[in-house]
Each structure stands twice: as C-alpha cells, then as structure tokens.
Amino acid sequence: MIGKPQWLVANGGTILKDARQELGRRIEHPARRAFLQRTLSLGGVSLLSGCALVDADSVETALQRISRVNDRVQGWLFDPRRLAPTYPESMIARPFPFNAFHGEDEIPTIDENGYRLEVSGLVADRHPWTLAELRAMPRTDQVTRHICVEGWSAVGKWGGVRFSDFLRRIGADPHAKYVGFKCADDYYTSIDMPTALHPQTLLALTHDGRTLPPRHGFPMKLRMPTKLGYKNPKHIQAIFVTNTYPGGYWEDQGYNWFGGS
C-alpha cells in the first residue's frame, strides 16, 4: 500500500473544499455547453449564408463584442435626470421574491456588530464604515419596480442612503468610470458612474419598512430601479471606485454589463 503523501493529509480538507467550489461553479451552468452546441446547429442561418459550419468560438466572440456595443448604446441612452416610475404601496409584492446565484440555504449570516464596509480606490476617505455610521446619514425611501433579467418584475419598497450622498461623503472621484462591489456571498459586480450618481440609486438598509432581511441582502444592498436585478448587489462588504473594468459574476459569463432598464 502506498500511503497518502503527508501534505495531502494535512491539506486534504482545503483541497476538497476548493475543488468542490471550483466544480460547483462549472456545473452551475451546464447550459453554457448547450449554448455552444446550439450555436453550431443554427441550420437556417448557415444555409442562407452559405457557411457549412459556424465556428462556435468566433460566434461567441462576435456576440460578446455586440454586447459591449450595447453597453455603450445604453450609456448613451441613460438620462441621469430621468426617474424610474414609482408606485403606490398597495402594489408592493409580499412576500417579495428571493433570487440569487445560490439557494436560500446559502444566504450568508453577517454579524451586525463586527460588520465593516470597506471603501477603496479613487476616494479621499478610506475609513471602514460601521452600520451605525451608515444609518446616521440622511435617508430616503422609494417604491419602485425591480425587473429581473429573467423577465419577471416585482414592486418593492427600499429605504436607505442616496448612493450619491455616500460617494460625495467618501470623496469619490466623480469622473472615475466604475464603482465595483464585493459581497459576503462572493458575488461581485460593477456599475457606471452616471448610474451610481442617479438620484434613485440607494445604499438600501431597509426593505418594506424593516431592516433589510438576510434573504434580501442584509446588511445592505445597492438598489437601482434603473438597472436589472443582477446589477443590484446584496450583502455588500466592499465598495471601490476605479477606472479599470471590474466585470461581475454574471457579466463575466455573458450577461450584458450595463444591464440598464
């Protein structure tokens, strides 16, 4: 019998955990493989264009490129003064649907007292924020429609700090291109500065009048009625301002980056 190498015994647990995480990420979207296969079987287009076979990689590259063009078109269409419609409270969806890249059993638990919001990048004041500090800032609320990339929508009520107020407070460079977010469940995303400064973009601390529950992003989420759901990060732990494109969890897999509505 050949014994297990010492390092494997020592690190076995960690290696397994890493592998499981890595595998989990890959298996999560078996449909992506089907996407490529379907690309190949686009018979009608192949026939009409006279091409026997469309190369899957080049098709995906072309589609990605068009998606980036669509980012620019949306940036151009975005009017920083145009407000998303607001609704009467009677239209609020209760219970409000849960949706994430993970199941409800994987919602992170965050200790309120130990929580610190990290701020970095092109900002003047990098001190970490406690929840008490955030709650002490002027707050506002909104009843707006949350539109999911899947197509469904639901009216909800969110309350919190105007993100533009927060960005001003930390001395963020308003000419920077991107604001990025890192979340407690390893989700990450990024948005354009004009949307970050939009008056309806909220650092939401409450949902439906109560402290934001874990399933909707405790201790805070970024609420933007001008963007699709996957652009609204929950359980935010770190915010950074940058000129380097930060991408996002879904965006890196093919969802459109701007994701405006």
Added chain:
Amino acid sequence: MEDASKTIHPLWLRLTHWFNAVAVTILTMSGWRIYNAAPFFDFLIPKQITLGGWLGGAIQWHFAAMWLLAGNGVAYLLCNLASGRLWRRFFPLTARAFVHDLLAAVHGRLSHADPARYNAVQRAAYLFAIVDTLLLVLSGLVLWKSVQFPSLRELLGGYEAARRVHFLAMSTLLAFVVVHLTMVALLPRTLLAMIRGR
C-alpha cells in the same frame, strides 16, 4: 443586367426580405428561450427549438439580432417609400376587396396570374406583417429600456403589459409566417421570384 420589365421584386426588396427572415428566426428562437426563464402562460417552449442554450446566450443572440431587424427594417421602409412601391403595391386596399378576395381564395378561385400584382388578401397580410413587426420593436424597446422610454411604456400599459404585447405580437407574426410559407409551398414560383427577382 436584369431585365427591368420582367422584375417582380427589385434587388433591395429581396435582400431586405432574406435579412429579415434571418433576424426574425434568430429573434423568435432566442426569444422563446428568454420566455422560458419566466413564463407567464402555463407552458414552456420546447428547449430543442430555442436558441442560445442558456438565458445569457439567448439574450446575447436577441440583442444582437435586434440591430439586424431594426436596421434592415428601416432600409426596407425607406426604399419602399422612396421608390413609391409601398403605394403602388399595397394600395388601394378596401374591406370590400379584402372580403371578395378572401372568399375567392377559400373557394380556390383567386388568380395569381400576375405575380407583380398583390391581391387584397396579400396586401392586407403584408401590411399586417409590417405593422406587427413595428409593434414588436416598440414593445421590445419597453422591455429593453422601460425607464428610458416612459411615454412608450405608458402607451403599452406598463412593463408587465409590454411583455404580453411582445409575446402576442410574436405569436401573430408566426401565424402570418405559417400562412406565408403554406402559400409559398402551394405556389413555388413565388419563392423563385423572391430569389431571382423574376
């Protein structure tokens, strides 16, 4: 050179027709995959006939082909207007002529002797396809950018209503395509005319 006197469909019309066919095929199949992500009727579209594989892929196809549909559609309408073909081919169109030609068609007595002249049913059907596609584009704009096009959104009854309008407009366009392809199968020389122009 083509003999202009024999040409039924000018080159620009044939090109825009086939580009439109490609765009509509991609948009319909990818749209079905997008519908499947959050169906609002009691059925799903069979995965085998959808395009994109997963939601992100379907959206990429959909938001790429929309430019082909829109650009090609604008070119078609401009050429149609500028050449005067729109008025020559589609008008006059009266309800009386429509009913007359429809009854004649049902009884198998509608003549297709001159393929350069559309009967009243054809005129109505093709105009319907144009208007329906326009409705698809407008409701699609509301789904894509509901905040940025507020008057269009309110005109269609809001975001959720626009989803249904978009789906129903797709369904009726598909009904048109089914009838259209059936007629082509019955009169194969019309397919030849759409390829060669004569």
